[in-house]
Amino acid sequence: MTGPGQEGSREMDKGEESVLRCRELLETLTPLRGDCGAYCGAACCRSLPGEETGMLLFPGEEALYWGREAYRLRETAQGTLLICEGTCRREERPLACRLFPLLPLLRGEEIRVAVDARARAVCPLRRVDGCRGDFVEAVRQAGRILAEDEAQRAFLLELTRVHDDLRALQKTMGG
Ligand code: SF4
Ligand code: SF4
Numbered sequence: 402m403t404g405p406g407q408e409g410s411r412e413m414d415k416g417e418e419s420v421l422r423c424r425e426l427l428e429t430l431t432p433l434r435g436d437c438g439a440y441c442g443a444a445c446c447r448s449l450p451g452e453e454t455g456m457l458l459f460p461g462e463e464a465l466y467w468g469r470e471a472y473r474l475r476e477t478a479q480g481t482l483l484i485c486e487g488t489c490r491r492e493e494r495p496l497a498c499r500l501f502p503l504l505p506l507l508r509g510e511e512i513r514v515a516v517d518a519r520a521r522a523v524c525p526l527r528r529v530d531g532c533r534g535d536f537v538e539a540v541r542q543a544g545r546i547l548a549e550d551e552a553q554r555a556f557l558l559e560l561t562r563v564h565d566d567l568r569a570l571q572k573t574m575g576g
Contacts, residue, residue: 416550417461420496423543427499428492430539432532444523445501446487455482456497457560460552465495479563480556496543502526503537505544506561507554512544518567521576 413421431437438446448454458466458474458481466472466483473484483495502520506513514529514537521527529537547553 414461416552417464419546419550419553420459420462422546423459424494424496424499426539426543426546427496427536430533430536432502432526432536434533437526441523441525444525445498445520446485446489448487453484454487455484456495456501457481458483459496459547460556462495465493479559500540500543503529503532503540504560504564505540505547505557506564507544507548507557508561510548512541512548514540514544515564518564518571521571 438444446454455475457477457479460480463474463481463483466474471486471489475482475484500517502516502524503514504517504520506515516524516527516529526532544557547557
């Protein structure tokens with residue numbers, strides 16, 4: 402994968418190409434026409450005291466952050482977590498940050514766009530239709546692209562499972 406921070410070049414596999422296409426789709430589109438971070442103080446980029454801000458990377462995306470001083474990578478059971486400093490250049494945002502607060506869920510062969518259950522604790526945007534239409538459509542299109550690749554599809558299915566589990570839990574608690 403080539404991109405910000407990568408030295409040299411190597412062959413990209415289909416999954417890595419999918420992530421780059423999705424990142425490009427969401428390069429300039431944001432949830433609202435204005436800067437939504439102005440309303441919430443960019444809550445999704447801020448760490449709570451004693452915590453680090455981290456976003457799960459899609460398979461292969463970690464290559465974009467190798468050797469970058471401003472980022473650290475941590476392996477977790479769910480995948481590679483990107484730890485950032487709470488600010489970044491727009492073109493460096495990982496795909497998870499570009500999709501946020503939405504998530505393309507894989508339901509059979511269909512992509513359904515939902516507010517990511519993990520976003521509910523921090524983001525005031527609680528409804529898909531509260532986001533601009535072209536952003537929602539780009540998230541849907543990203544889901545379709547990812548679902549065409551085996552590794553990305555498996556990752557999307559796992560994100561969907563985690564989302565469903567968390568939503569079920571949130572509902573039992575009145576969320
Ligand atoms: S928390 Fe939600 S509203 Fe605030 S900057 Fe992040 S995506 Fe925008
Ligand atoms: S990578 Fe950038 S957009 Fe994502 S949480 Fe960190 S500062 Fe925010």
